[in-house]
Amino acid sequence: MTKIDEKLEPMLAEVLRRNAGETEFHQAVIEVLESLGRVIAKKPYYADHALIERLCEPERQIIFRVPWVDDQGQVQINRGFRVQFNSALGPYKGGLRFHPSVNLGIIKFLGFEQIFKNALTGLPIGGGKGGSDFNPRGRSDGEVMRFCQSFMTELQRHLGEYTDVPAGDIGVGGREIGYLFGQFKRLTNRYEAGVLTGKGLVYGGSRARTEATGFGATYFVSSMLATKGMDFEGRKCVVSGSGNVAIYTIEKIRQFGGIVIACSDSNGYIVDENGIDLDLVKEIKEIRRERISQYARSKGNGTHYIEGGSIWDVPCDVAMPSATQNELTGKDARALVNNGVVAVGEGANMPCTPDAVRVFQGAGVLFGPGKAANAGGVATSALEMQQNASRDSWSFEKTEERLAAIMRNIHDTCAETAEEYGAPGDYVLGANIAGFERVAAAMTAFGVI
Structure with a gap:
């Protein structure tokens, strides 16, 4: 763990100012910026064109009301979120979390982390995250279904297999993904299997994803x-x-x-x-x-x-x-x-x-x-997207073999990057820099957007 480079201090100050009170997001940004001083010293062009500032600012933040009716016939109101953080490497990819602790700062922290995690997989997926302060614990299947249908009614307009592909996270398992996918299918009149991952095997899911x-x-x-x-x-x-x-x-x-x-x-x-x-x-x-x-x-x-x-x-x-x-x-x-x-x-x-x-x-x-x-989950979600795109279904053994190879490659990439930047054995620095360089290279190629 190192001190933030003085060139990056103004960037951090601006992030803290513009995202007041979002402590988890601040923590995630600080951890990455602590690693990037070595990159800026070695490759100063990455400090140009506000690239790091753009990386810390989500491309899109969506907040919406989720009304639903409980088993007693009472109308309940929750808040839904989707932060589409960075699509330089591919469509936004990241889970949905249903938990009372969910707020914008939590979702932004998770989405920011997702950018680098997804980049480390080497697969063509960008970073995003979403969810709601809805608590599925103690709720009946009917209540969970009605909530998921209301949530997807709004979120579906922002999704697509080439746009944004959510998955599950805390509070969102196979039951919730099924209800969400069913509502998406109903509203769009399309069987777009690649728009959600973590699906059941009978409707396009991947073995070994669980x-x-x-x-x-x-x-x-x-x-x-x-x-x-x-x-x-x-x-x-x-x-x-x-x-x-x-x-x-x-x-x-x-x-x-x-x-x-x-x-x-x-x-x-x-x-x-x-x-x-x-x-x-x-x-x-x-x-x-x-x-x-x-x-x-x-x-x-x-x-x-x-x-x-x-x-x-x-x-x-x-x-x-x-x-x-x-x-x-x-x-x-x-x-x-x-x-x-x-x-x-x-x-x-x-x-x-x-x-x-x-x-x-x-x-x-x-x-x-x-x-x-923990990048294995999103890596296998990307493998699920591959199977959906090719109308194929792989065996458990083939999928796990791919997963094992991806995880070994992530480990080796982090270790080699840490060694290259003079911090052998520092997997935090290695992961942050390796993920950053992959995303930064794509963002540089696209120009200022």
């Missing part, structure tokens, strides 16, 4: 470990969260021979020293839609549930924060380092605070930032 973010993050960490002559075999691992990313991170770690001993939800965390029973977690979270505390009640002996507290107090070799932004603090990072952690891979978007990242890097811990480590 598993892709968790599998991809584990592939990335495996590549980091290999640089030190290590692997997952026999290592104790902690994975925060118990949603899609966490579940398939746990599954791939187990396939690699690691032992996941803890996972969590927003209420607390469970510890199972014998290794998390993944089938039970899937049943509780994906079928029964209950809290993770039910795991300890169902499993019994040898399992502990801790309400509240920090999952990062559990000693482990590998930590993979896979829940939400800023969940792992500097204090948590120091606890992990003191307990001997050797590698950290971000499965969520920006789950480690800047202080936590500094602690890990200062201690020599292998650290994979989210824009690199």
Whole structure:
């Protein structure tokens, strides 16, 4: 982590002024700008034509009202968002998040991160993000359907397979994608399969998409470990969260021979020293839609549930924060380092605070930032777009093979870029610069637009 170059300080001041109060967005921009001083010193032409300023300003920000009727016949109002951040490399691509915490600043932070993440995949996709402050938890299928139909009624006018292609994120799974796609199809009278990704297999989805973010993050960490002559075999691992990313991170770690001993939800965390029973977690979270505390009640002996507290107090070799932004603090990072952690891979978007990242890097811990480590989800979404465009459907094995190759390439690109810019082993700097250079090259070619 480095100080922002003095040439970039006026740019940052302007970003902070124009986006007052959007702390997560500020955090994301600062982290990238901290890396770009080395680029400007080596390639000063990237400071021309306000390129970096344009990169920090979304091409389009859409905010709209979402009225819907609940099961009691009462009209509810939510707010919808879509930030189409940068299309230099391809159509806007990024998920939709349905969660009470969603606001414009959160969506802009996610969309900004998405630009670089998507660039790192090497696939032709730009960066965007969207969502709503709607909370699907505790809502019936009918309520979720009516909300999704109202949300898509407005959003559909801004979408298209060559324009903007949303996917799922927190609160938006297969059920929600189905309702959204159905409404898009109804309104447009087109079967434009490539306009949404994360679809069900029977209507144009891709095999391995469900598993892709968790599998991809584990592939990335495996590549980091290999640089030190290590692997997952026999290592104790902690994975925060118990949603899609966490579940398939746990599954791939187990396939690699690691032992996941803890996972969590927003209420607390469970510890199972014998290794998390993944089938039970899937049943509780994906079928029964209950809290993770039910795991300890169902499993019994040898399992502990801790309400509240920090999952990062559990000693482990590998930590993979896979829940939400800023969940792992500097204090948590120091606890992990003191307990001997050797590698950290971000499965969520920006789950480690800047202080936590500094602690890990200062201690020599292998650290994979989210824009690199969790790019497997959007990479496989782009593969879903390829299959839709060619009216094809690949096997699970072929899709996972492509995913593994993409993640290894992202790792190697980040490592080589960090080496080129004099910071070997700094995956944060490597990811930021490699992603930036790909987007900047396209923006330069297009002129001032």
